[in-house]
């Protein structure tokens with residue numbers, strides 16, 4: 001019992017330290033804003049733009065699979081024109097944010113952890129400190145902010161590509177009437193409940209994943225195994241955090257019937 | 258003799274192993290102090306203690322009147338602007354070119370415009386012979402070049418205190434000669450206080466005004482280069498002549514060799 005308590009205590013302590021770490025990273029204002037912007041956009045490129053391919057390809061495949069599955073079920077009830085509705089609601093509410101989050105944790109989160117971990121191992125973080133430059137401000141803050149900006153945008157792109165690919169399958173292959181495909185979607189998708197809730201979800205996932213990624217990189221053991229372990233932890237913890245948070249957020253957003 | 262770095266009764270432990278046991282040493286202002294000692298004795302650790310990156314378990318480190326372990330974060334960062342440190346591994350920022358590496362401290366800590374910064378960076382790179390390599394990324398440099406680039410970065414802000422961790426390792430005789438001259442020149446022209454960690458006994462003794470010899474967590478001798486050369490202390494003699502057998506342990510603390518080979522614990 002005592003070990004359980006102390007384990008729980010340790011976990012809470014870790015979360016607290018990670019919180020202080022994040023707070024310090026984003027609350028120390030940059031000395032020069034042009035420089036800070038440059039660092040931020042460089043990260044937008046490596047975190048966001050480089051993740052585009054995997055997001056677009058996965059979005060397309062998931063949209064196509066959803067259309068096939070949805071069609072085969074809906075056609076039993078003669079309501080295959082509702083496939084547009086099914087596709088857009090599943091993607092916008094759930095699969096867009098969640099799958100983007102999982103892919104992002106694997107693609108960008110692990111890269112962030114490994115990069116910061118390697119900087120620590122090669123004494124670059126110590127170098128910043130010895131130069132009187134705060135590595136939290138210089139290294140962690142632009143990466144965190146860029147990650148948090150990119151993920152909601154990636155999630156929206158994921159959903160849009162998914163809907164478009166699903167449209168190709170259902171309209172041009174399975175022969176659903178195009179007009180009813182789009183009108184069923186238009187009638188049932190609401191901007192502030194469906195689209196915005198999806199964006200809010202992906203924003204929350206983004207904060208969780210990028211926070212875990214930069215923190216794991218920053219505290220990793222400065223050895224090659226240490227970096228390996230930290231990278232694995234980022235992907236595992238990040239994915240679990242997304243799935244857990246998704247349940248909570250879905251219950252809060254759509255749970256009151 | 259004016260003291261720049263004052264280490265008083267300092268003890269420092271890694272896990273349970275004492276790296277330093279109650280050492281006291283002084284680094285005079287405007288002089289070159291060489292810190293020597295066997296590998297693993299804690300020379301790099303000493304530089305980190307002076308830079309305030311790690312705190313001693315007891316005792317104090319005072320740099321230019323500031324107690325590093327009691328200083329606030331801001332005081333510490335301000336103090337470090339007047340220090341340059343050459344890391345043993347070089348530690349260049351891998352996402353920036355050599356030029357950007359040297360320019361960074363200037364951009365962060367001065368109000369100079371870009372033209373001025375460019376001129377200073379080129380001057381510093383010229384002094385280590387790497388002006389032509391300004392556009393290269395750290396991954397494209399050899400080990401010795403990376404260390405020289407890091408040296409240019411360490412002196413970019415014309416600090417009051419420069420700490421060199423093994424500047425000569427991996428340098429050919431020509432570069433080494435240039436570096437020795439550079440360190441001497443910086444020291445005498447700009448009146449910089451230098452701390453030089455090196456295994457290179459002859460080079461260190463030739464440029465150092467003051468030498469500290471560390472062994473087994475203690476300062477075994479502290480004095481001028483001549484005093485070291487003339488010392489009769491068997492530990493000093495052993496170190497200077499490089500004998501494996503003698504009072505200075507070459508081995509990391511271990512259990513008895515014969516017993517371990519025979520599988521007895």
Ligand SMILES: Nc1ncnc2c1ncn2[C@@H]1O[C@H](COP(=O)(O)OP(=O)(O)OP(=O)(O)O)[C@@H](O)[C@H]1O
Nearest residue numbers: 271272276294295296297298299300301302303345
């Ligand atoms: N991060 C660390 N964790 C645990 N022990 C460490 C750590 N860093 C160094 N040590 C130990 O501290 C001792 C001193 O290390 P230090 O790097 O200061 O040696 P050094 O005198 O610079 O050696 P060298 O001349 O080989 O560079 C070593 O015995 C090492 O085992």
Ligand SMILES: [Mg+2]
Nearest residue numbers: 300301345422
């Ligand atoms: Mg060392």
